[in-house]
Amino acid sequence: MKRRIALELLLAAPLAYSQDAKVGTSATVPAISTPEGPADYVCPMDLDIRSAKPGVCPRCGMKLVLGIPDRSEYPMELSTRPRVFHPGEKVELAFRILDPKSGQPVQRFEIVHERLFHMFIVSQDLQYFVHDHPALGSDNVFRFDAILPKGGIYRILGDFYPFGATPQLIAKTLIVPLRRGEPVELGPAKLQPSLGSCHAENMDVELITEPPEPISGQKTLLFFKLKPATGLEKYLGAWGHMLAASDDLIDMIHTHPFIADGGQQEQFNLIFPRARTYRVWVQFQRQGVVNTAAFNIPVRELK
Numbered sequence: 001m002k003r004r005i006a007l008e009l010l011l012a013a014p015l016a017y018s019q020d021a022k023v024g025t026s027a028t029v030p031a032i033s034t035p036e037g038p039a040d041y042v043c044p045m046d047l048d049i050r051s052a053k054p055g056v057c058p059r060c061g062m063k064l065v066l067g068i069p070d071r072s073e074y075p076m077e078l079s080t081r082p083r084v085f086h087p088g089e090k091v092e093l094a095f096r097i098l099d100p101k102s103g104q105p106v107q108r109f110e111i112v113h114e115r116l117f118h119m120f121i122v123s124q125d126l127q128y129f130v131h132d133h134p135a136l137g138s139d140n141v142f143r144f145d146a147i148l149p150k151g152g153i154y155r156i157l158g159d160f161y162p163f164g165a166t167p168q169l170i171a172k173t174l175i176v177p178l179r180r181g182e183p184v185e186l187g188p189a190k191l192q193p194s195l196g197s198c199h200a201e202n203m204d205v206e207l208i209t210e211p212p213e214p215i216s217g218q219k220t221l222l223f224f225k226l227k228p229a230t231g232l233e234k235y236l237g238a239w240g241h242m243l244a245a246s247d248d249l250i251d252m253i254h255t256h257p258f259i260a261d262g263g264q265q266e267q268f269n270l271i272f273p274r275a276r277t278y279r280v281w282v283q284f285q286r287q288g289v290v291n292t293a294a295f296n297i298p299v300r301e302l303k
């Protein structure tokens, strides 16, 4: 009974988000603590996953750690080379992660979902989306060669896990100069609701949400039906990946399925932090091909 109350408290807790730093993590499932002992081991990504024994998180596959890990935020510096660049030109993005205590670059990272650093790039209009993996250099800097298609504001999300800390999700803003005559986009992206079915690379992805009209601050279940459901494979160690971004680029949430088994349906649970329209990208791998499907989900205030 007590555990259930604790779980409900967790479910009611809003996701962390802020203007330029923290972004949300996934929602919750029942803890796996055993009745005979305290749940001392915890998943550093899904802090509601506890166990009395060492092991891996049943949700995200990460190794459980003993005790609650240090939750400090690690600053991420983003620089570009060249410093000034234009749309359509190759630019190197460099990410340097600093230890908040010493101010020195972090030298050791944990692998999460088969990579040391996951990067997402989204454009201000939320039409451009990249999920890729900058490479770690011997100087402890992660680098990635990007070509950004047009001028304007981009949000760049770094997802990494410094050794001995907790997984970090840090968002940065990058401004690309406009081409001559390119219109200035002001204000939030204009997203028309798009739910239902989305054709991706080699499959169709259908989305049904529960409730049908998601409410901010409350849990939404997102059911994705994959067609055809043959040949599905894990991608980066998970059956699916999701990035949700609010139309004003403030909230960015990277999460993984709550329930998935390689079959035709995957369930993600999400708490949309605010009443905005969210663009949600989901990635599934089928027959060696990574599929990216996108949906626009209006979220309303609780009446």
Ligand SMILES: [Zn+2]
Pocket (backbone or CB within 6 Å): 115, 117, 118, 119, 131, 132, 133, 236
């Ligand atoms: Zn990744």
Ligand SMILES: [Zn+2]
Pocket (backbone or CB within 6 Å): 113, 238, 240, 241, 242, 254, 255, 256
């Ligand atoms: Zn992922």
